[in-house]
Amino acid sequence: MTTLRILACVLGILSITAAVPISGAPGGNSSCKLDLVFVVDVTESIREEKNIPKVIEVLQLFVQQFHVSADGTHVSFATFADESTVHNSLNDPNYYTEDAVLALINSTINKLTRPTRLDNALKKADEVQLNGVRKSVSTVVVLITDGRSHPRDTNFDALRDHVYRIKSRGARLIVIGIGPAAQRERYRRVLKEIGGKDVYYFDGYDELGLGISNSTEIICPPSTCKDSPGMDVAFLVDRTKSIGDVNYQLLKGFLLQLAGALTIGHNATHTGIILFAKYPSLKNTFSDPNFHSNAAVRHQIDGFDDTLGRPTFTDRALIEANLSLFTEEGGDRTGFPNVLILLTDGQTNTASKPFSEIIPSLEAKGVRIIAVGVGDYEKFQDQLEEIAGPDRVFNAFNFQELSDLFHVILNEICSTKAGWYSAWRPWSPCSDAGIKTRTRTCIYSTPHGKGIGCVGPRMETKPCGVGAKRARGLSEFRLPGKEKDWNFGHPSTD
Ligand SMILES: *[C@@H]1O[C@H](CO)[C@@H](O)[C@H](O)[C@H]1NC(C)=O
Numbered sequence: 160m161t162t163l164r165i166l167a168c169v170l171g172i173l174s175i176t177a178a179v180p181i182s183g184a185p186g187g188n189s190s191c192k193l194d195l196v197f198v199v200d201v202t203e204s205i206r207e208e209k210n211i212p213k214v215i216e217v218l219q220l221f222v223q224q225f226h227v228s229a230d231g232t233h234v235s236f237a238t239f240a241d242e243s244t245v246h247n248s249l250n251d252p253n254y255y256t257e258d259a260v261l262a263l264i265n266s267t268i269n270k271l272t273r274p275t276r277l278d279n280a281l282k283k284a285d286e287v288q289l290n291g292v293r294k295s296v297s298t299v300v301v302l303i304t305d306g307r308s309h310p311r312d313t314n315f316d317a318l319r320d321h322v323y324r325i326k327s328r329g330a331r332l333i334v335i336g337i338g339p340a341a342q343r344e345r346y347r348r349v350l351k352e353i354g355g356k357d358v359y360y361f362d363g364y365d366e367l368g369l370g371i372s373n374s375t376e377i378i379c380p381p382s383t384c385k386d387s388p389g390m391d392v393a394f395l396v397d398r399t400k401s402i403g404d405v406n407y408q409l410l411k412g413f414l415l416q417l418a419g420a421l422t423i424g425h426n427a428t429h430t431g432i433i434l435f436a437k438y439p440s441l442k443n444t445f446s447d448p449n450f451h452s453n454a455a456v457r458h459q460i461d462g463f464d465d466t467l468g469r470p471t472f473t474d475r476a477l478i479e480a481n482l483s484l485f486t487e488e489g490g491d492r493t494g495f496p497n498v499l500i501l502l503t504d505g506q507t508n509t510a511s512k513p514f515s516e517i518i519p520s521l522e523a524k525g526v527r528i529i530a531v532g533v534g535d536y537e538k539f540q541d542q543l544e545e546i547a548g549p550d551r552v553f554n555a556f557n558f559q560e561l562s563d564l565f566h567v568i569l570n571e572i573c574s575t576k577a578g579w580y581s582a583w584r585p586w587s588p589c590s591d592a593g594i595k596t597r598t599r600t601c602i603y604s605t606p607h608g609k610g611i612g613c614v615g616p617r618m619e620t621k622p623c624g625v626g627a628k629r630a631r632g633l634s635e636f637r638l639p640g641k642e643k644d645w646n647f648g649h650p651s652t653d
Pocket residue numbers: 186187188189226
């Protein structure tokens with residue numbers, strides 16, 4: 160929860176600084192250019208026939224939030240009840256205009272039937288609708304449903320399998336639950352299995368119409384990313400056997416999602432990827448021009464060799480990033496913030512080098528480290544906090560839930576232009592004067608972020624040994640307000 164509060168704080172700061180023009184910022188609405196797959200429930204539970212015009216109107220309004228065009232957003236539209244009917248494919252040029260998509264919606268929603276089969280709906284999305292995706296843009300599947308999937312006929316295993324496949328393909332799945340039924344516990348459970356935390360409830364189409372701009376924000380990448388200058392982003396991806404083949408596909412799907420939401424380009428963000436198990440394997444440096452587009456990076460992630468290894472040596476991967484990416488030869492650009500994202504499911508091998516001998520090198524280069532742990536958090540929380548500092552460690556309970564972290568991680572990556580604090584260094588030994596101190600460093604990789612983001616003291620002191628004795632003595636005659644002296648931050652001495 161602390162993380163969220165700090166994040167909110169960082170975002171607050173960013174919104175104040177958003178007016179500052181950022182050189183190299185990607186132009187226009189490019190970050191909300193999507194392959195958008197609509198899967199719309201047209202069962203009778205939507206109620207009276209007279210609602211059909213309303214349904215059409217709201218769906219049309221929805222589509223109008225995205226700029227449909229040949230090189231903008233593409234839309235595939237399907238309606239379902241018992242079976243799902245796909246009305247157009249994403250890459251059908253006849254639907255590269257808003258008018259064509261609006262007319263399609265108008266002409267395909269005409270009668271309501273029953274029952275609801277979410278498994279069949281997702282099967283079509285997976286096997287048919289997603290076939291027309293582009294590598295250059297993010298894919299989002301929006302399921303709009305009353306949620307009342309037939310309890311006996313629905314094949315829930317098949318449904319879960321399609322959810323897994325859709326996520327592994329790097330598409331985000333967002334569920335909009337319409338009507339009061341969707342909110343009942345037993346339907347909620349099913350919708351949560353599909354959308355995770357990305358399930359939003361509306362009492363009806365009227366309410367969805369009113370909340371349409373909110374829905375747009377959910378579907379588009381966070382606005383901090385639109386304001387973000389280009390960055391040099393390193394991905395360190397664990398590929399040890401403990402992850403397992405199925406989860407590894409979900410991990411790749413999550414990477415595809417992130418890579419789709421960044422603006423990758425020659426003058427924009429550059430990415431470098433290191434896969435690691437026992438040894439790190441550098442896939443590309445920042446400077447490699449073959450990977451200066453979203454399409455190329457997503458193609459590369461898709462094509463990763465799927466062999467998993469063991470054991471985990473996170474230290475070696477971090478050292479590799481320091482030596483091969485965050486260097487001049489690695490293509491580290493001055494003026495572009497440095498970010499490192501570590502994705503791992505476990506602890507590093509006990510023979511690893513201490514992180515305290517590695518992390519300062521990265522921090523000295525202004526690298527903002529974000530660690531994402533998947534699985535049993537308690538097992539590796541301490542290690543990840545040592546690597547990234549407590550505020551930039553995120554955890555998903557399992558690989559299915561990794562996609563719930565999409566917005567938070569992306570926000571964290573894109574807010575890197577502000578300065579930030581490293582983790583506290585260990586306390587110093589007790590001095591003769593009876594004080595021990597610990598420090599942290601304000602890090603910023605461009606003049607742009609100088610100091611913003613670093614709120615609070617850079618150094619803390621506390622009494623120890625004779626100092627502690629003196630402090631206890633003092634406390635007996637303490638003047639009001641004086642007690643803070645021992646703990647309060649002092650200006651840095653360097
Ligand atoms: C961005 O979106 C606005 C509408 O919100 C539109 O008028 C404008 O043309 C778009 N800009 C680009 C570069 O696509």
